[in-house]
Amino acid sequence: MSATDRPDRQEDALFSARTVALLLAFGIIGFAGMLVLGAYAPDLRSGQNGGAHALSNAATGYRALVELAEATGRNPRIVRDPHLFNTADLLVVTPESGATNITAALQDRDYKPTLFVLPKWQTKADPEHAGWVQRIGLLPLAEPIGVLAPGVRFTMRRERMADRKLVTVGLPPAVALRSPRILQVITGITAPEPDEDEEETEPLVLRPLVTDGNGGIVLARLGDAQRYVLADPDLISNRGLRTAAQAAAALAMLDALDERPTKGIAFDVSFNGFGHAQSPLKLAFEPPFLAVTITLAAALLLVGLNALARFGPIAPRERAIAYGKAVLVDNSAALVRRAGREAGMGARYAAVVRDRAARVFGAPPRLHDAALVSYLDSLGGAAPFSPLMRDAEQATDRPALLRAARALHAWQATKMER
Structure with missing residues (x-):
C-alpha cells in the first residue's frame, strides 16, 4: 500500500485535538465558575x-x-x-x-x-x-x-x-x-x-x-x-x-x-x-483557605499537562502469570525462594537425581537408599555419586545449594554420555 493509499487518521477522527482541547478548557472554566457563583449566590441577590x-x-x-x-x-x-x-x-x-x-x-x-x-x-x-x-x-x-x-x-x-x-x-x-x-x-x-418566678425589675x-x-x-x-x-x-x-x-x-x-x-x-x-450562613464552599475562596484552593488547582493543572505531554504508545501491562511449563517452574521457584525454603531442597533434589539415575542405568529394583548409592558409586567415573549427594544434603544457603546441584547435574550428564 502506498503512502497515498493509507487512510488519514486526522481526517477520519470525529473531533480534532484542538476541538477536544477547547471543549475541555470550556468545561473546566464553566465548572469553576459554577462553584464560585454557587458560593457567592446569596451575596449577589x-x-x-x-x-x-x-x-x-x-x-x-x-x-x-x-x-x-x-x-x-x-x-x-x-x-x-x-x-x-x-x-x-x-x-x-x-x-x-x-x-x-x-x-x-x-x-x-x-x-x-x-x-x-x-x-x-x-x-x-x-x-x-x-x-x-x-x-x-x-x-x-x-x-x-x-x-x-x-x-x-x-x-x-x-x-x-x-x-x-x-x-x-x-x-x-x-x-x-x-x-x-x-x-x-x-x-x-x-x-x-412579671412572671411569678422572676424578680421585680x-x-x-x-x-x-x-x-x-x-x-x-x-x-x-x-x-x-x-x-x-x-x-x-x-x-x-x-x-x-x-x-x-x-x-x-x-x-x-x-x-x-x-x-x-x-x-x-x-x-x-x-x-x-436576605440572610445566609457561612458556607464551607465560600470559605474555599477566601483567605486563608484560598491558598490551599490555588495549590490544589495548580496541582491538577500540572497533572493534566503531564497527561497531555506523554509520548509513544501506551505500554501494555504484562501478565501476572505467563503461559508455559518454564514459567510454571519459574513461578514455583519464586514461591520457594520467597518462603526461604531453598536450602531445604538439596536433599530432595539429590534423591530425584538418584532415582532418575537408577532408572537410566538399570539398577536392580531391590536396591534402595544406601545400597542404591553404593551401586551408583560403583559405576566409576571422575567423581563418585555419594560425596555429591552428601554436599547437596548439607547445603545451608543458596550458593552452596547451587554448586551441589550443578555438580549432580554434571555427574549425570557425564554418565549418560558414556
Whole structure:
C-alpha cells in the first residue's frame, strides 16, 4: 500500500485535538465558575423585591440612605449574617412586621448602638416597574407595637401633620427633621406582666430624642442601653429623603446615635429574608483557605499537562502469570525462594537425581537408599555419586545449594554420555 493509499487518521477522527482541547478548557472554566457563583449566590441577590430594607429601591426602602452614607464616607455595609451583629458600629435593623424574631439583634448589644426602625406601610408590587411598590395603606398599629414585644411594648398613634420641623431633645442642631404628612409616634410604654418566678425589675424608661411637640415620640432611647427606636420610617426611607435638607438631617441623626470617632454603619437585611450562613464552599475562596484552593488547582493543572505531554504508545501491562511449563517452574521457584525454603531442597533434589539415575542405568529394583548409592558409586567415573549427594544434603544457603546441584547435574550428564 502506498503512502497515498493509507487512510488519514486526522481526517477520519470525529473531533480534532484542538476541538477536544477547547471543549475541555470550556468545561473546566464553566465548572469553576459554577462553584464560585454557587458560593457567592446569596451575596449577589439584588434585593429588589419592593421591601422596606437597605437593598430596596422602592419608596419604602432605605437604599438611598445607604448610598448617601457611602458617598459621605460613613462606611456603610450590608449585613446578611446575624453572627456579625457583634460589631461596634451602629446597627440599623428594619423588621417589616411585628412577627419578626429580632432576638439576635438584642443579645450582647446593650453598650453597642442599635437603631430599630418600626414598620408603617402595607404595600404591593408595582406591575409596571420591577422593584417598585404601590401603597395599599397603613399597617395596623399592632405591627410596629409588636416589634420589640413582649419585652418592650409601646403605645402608639398616628396623626396627620403638615410639613413641620420636629423637636429635638439633646441632639445637635443639624438633626432638623421634618414630619411626613402622616406621622407615626410612640405615646408611652407599658410594663410587661412579671412572671411569678422572676424578680421585680425597675420599669424601662423611655427617653425621647425627637418629638412632634405634642407628646408623641418619634425617636427614643430605651433606658440606659444604647438601643434606639425610630417610630416613623418615612424620616429615612427613599421617599422621605427626597429633599437635600431631609437627607442631611437623617445622616446627622445617625451620626448622633454613634458617638465614636471612627464610625461605620451596618444595615441588617437578614431579618428581611436576605440572610445566609457561612458556607464551607465560600470559605474555599477566601483567605486563608484560598491558598490551599490555588495549590490544589495548580496541582491538577500540572497533572493534566503531564497527561497531555506523554509520548509513544501506551505500554501494555504484562501478565501476572505467563503461559508455559518454564514459567510454571519459574513461578514455583519464586514461591520457594520467597518462603526461604531453598536450602531445604538439596536433599530432595539429590534423591530425584538418584532415582532418575537408577532408572537410566538399570539398577536392580531391590536396591534402595544406601545400597542404591553404593551401586551408583560403583559405576566409576571422575567423581563418585555419594560425596555429591552428601554436599547437596548439607547445603545451608543458596550458593552452596547451587554448586551441589550443578555438580549432580554434571555427574549425570557425564554418565549418560558414556
